[in-house]
Amino acid sequence: MSKSFSAIGQAEQGEEIDREAFTPGIEPQATWCPGCGDFSVLKALKGAMPEVGRTPDETLLVTGIGCSGKLNSYFESYAMHSIHGRSLPIARAAKLANPGLEVIAAGGDGDGYGIGGNHFMHTARENHDMTYIVFDNEIFGLTKGQTSPTSPKGHESKTQPHGSAKDPIRPLSLALTSGASYVARTAAVNPRQATEILTEAIEHDGFAHVDFLTQCPTWNKDAKQYVPYTDVQDSEDFDFDVHDRQEAAEMMHETEDKLYEGEVLTGRFYIDEDRRSYGEEKRSTGEMPEEPLAERYFDEEADWERSYDLLDAHK
Template sequence: MSAFSAIGSGEQDEEIDRDAFTPGIEPQPTWCPGCGDFGVLKALKGAMPEVGRSPDETLLVTGIGCSGKLSSYFDSYGMHSIHGRSLPVARAAKLANPDLEVIAAGGDGDGYGIGGNHFMHTARENHDMTYIVFNNEIFGLTKGQTSPTSPKGHKSKTQPHGSAKDPVRPLSMSLSAGASYIARTAAVNPRQATEIITEAIEHDGFAHIDFLTQCPTWNKDAKQYVPYTDVQQSEDYDFDVTDRREAAEIMHETEDKLHEGEVLTGRFYVDENRHSYGQEKRSTGEMPEEPLAERYFDEDYEWERSYDLLDAHR
């Protein structure tokens, strides 16, 4: 085990439980009563023991918004980034230390709006991390403005006459961009949420979870996202999660039905055969096999400069 405990983590045999991810001096959550964000925190804490990772082996990067507070209530390495920028921070950490379990989290405005470009390219490059998007269909922290996932006609302080725009389709957008694990769950389904987060973390590649989090304070239209239907448990939905075309069809139907009053949740697409970005870079020799982060603890390491590593343009 090196000076940085998240490197060489495979040597650790201690049993991890969910309480290990609760801060010693637990801060009082400032989420509103009934907020779906509590469901994300509970599911994430429940998933970590199943994954077998300790707080010292985990990094949680959050954006701005109500969802950004997640890193304050979850005991691990953490970074509260700026609006829409959790993914590039998480990507850099994972590339520098592949042994670190990296989880990024943000709201629908943070992830699908302000950080939409990072979402698209992180999925396209298939970085090995989990991205949980708290989708409550509004900007919650700034008091309920219309967000990218707000349904057409939704009235808010920024759209008093109703939004004239169709909402983004996060599942379809994720698939077309190139994510290799795509799922949707909801705070009202804690068992499924824990299972999906566990699978996403164990997946080798970019795992995107669209997590429906009700906002009873600022988005009363969305209510509690119930009743919900698990597409893996229902006889009405039979599709192959490894088939992109079938996944695209069920995603489109799922995104239509959400605004018609029916909530479909579950796994929608899984590709276990595609290499992650880090694996691709190491296979071509553009990244070293040993973690770059290890070099910070090696006093004898002779640092290279980029101009020593790259051939001059001819």
Template sequence: MTAFSAIHEEHESDKEDFTPGVEPQPTWCPGCGDFAVLKALKGAMPELGRSPEEVMLVTGIGCSGKLSSYFESYGYHSIHGRALPVARASKLANPGLEVIAAGGDGDGYGIGGNHFMHTARENHDMTYIVFNNEIFGLTKGQTSPTSPKGHKSKTQPSGSAKDPVRPLTLSLASGASYIARTAATNPRQAQEIIAEAVEHDGFAHVDFLTQCPTWNKDAKEYVPYTDVQDEYDFDRTDRREAADMMYEAETKLHEGEVLTGRFYRDEQRPSYGQEKRSTGEMPEDHLAERYFEDDPEFERVADHLIDRHK
């Protein structure tokens, strides 16, 4: 028996199992799209047969960072833009965990943009949910990387002179193997997409449109929305066709039409962990589990380094 025996055991769970007893009620503003992310995440976990003991949720700074306080699982509240490095380390140390990282558009596409690009490039097996409300909400309404050109805010009172980041296109160019966009106004699709993303073996990026009724009234509620799988004919396993569809969706968003759905999926590419284990650079068993065995052998990296330089 080890500390990891709960992982992958057969059991039934309910979405209420993921409601913490300490802080069960979120304190987001009324009408905030973040509530929809929490609801979709709670609904997706039982659907996949996961229990709180099998999930690690890493969050950044911002309104979205509170997600780990309202979701019962292993959790880590990291600093601004650094959720992905912590999530990557968690997955590499314990591949049996379902690792989910979450943060806002400023956190993920701005301050942590370098980590986003390289985590996608390396195809780490995790899900990254980005709360995209086109504004810095927690710090009271500054222009973010996804704010549209001309958007007026405290930091750009005359209107932003910069074109917004195209997160779907950036994700594809960086190397993510699953890319989707959903919206708080489409809860059924949101839960389905999060479940697919968690189940995917590789880096799954979900751009989640979450309206901010307090600091970004220009974005309204991201309606009406159109599911690209219903209205467009493209092959989401083909990078070129996916890229064209993403560009259209990112262009139309600021023209008043919201295109959501699954944009890209690569099932053939191995994850970073699989690559490392195939070359023998990573052990098959969980790194942390070694220290819970009856007769552990502590392998200190420092000792190897010291021996190498003697």
């Protein structure tokens, strides 16, 4: 993939990037509730970007609706605040048009696993080169405490006053079976690991899914904080190969069971470094030009083509 072009400029070689460059001047202070895990996502993301070596001008952050949607208000970069569940198709289009852009999408568990669940599944299946951070607090927080796709069975809420009759979704397993090439889970209570995982996810060439456990002390009293937690890479109790799909699937299943039993397992669960991204696949077949489409917006001499000019008619 060519990274020589960026419609918005690039960092100079050897330029040192400070995390404070990602703090906006207009709205620098986040207004989430005290104790909210979303603060940790913002901190980890700001810490990851200098490690990746990207500047705000090289980064696009697309968010959905919900408390998590405010992330790009507190993060200095190019941004798009999409409607509920639609951050991924917008992020995909941006990455395909300008492969040199670092694209990050973010949303809540209701936004990403519920309303936008179809986009999540197909973005993973196609292995688009981007990072998807899901703020997983097991509740709809912005709309004040309704049951979400990750709420545990029996959880009582405004929409389920007698307790949810549904088993929660398994986000790690769903990401793996859908085709994500990087799958990890971290938690707000582990800021060091969170920064490391976000750094790896952003650097990964392909679809990287990070299930980020973010406590909601205001609207989810059953999950005020995710402790104690265990890093599966550091613990001697867990031994599996993150490059083996079968072993990763078994570890994910165990992890998703244990979460609702009071034990939080975090870490990297699956990494496929050999699979080509969707953009690379499309360029290899000639269905996408080698030069970034975004470049044409800045080139008065560029020849514009319609889809019927690029593809042969069906016969």
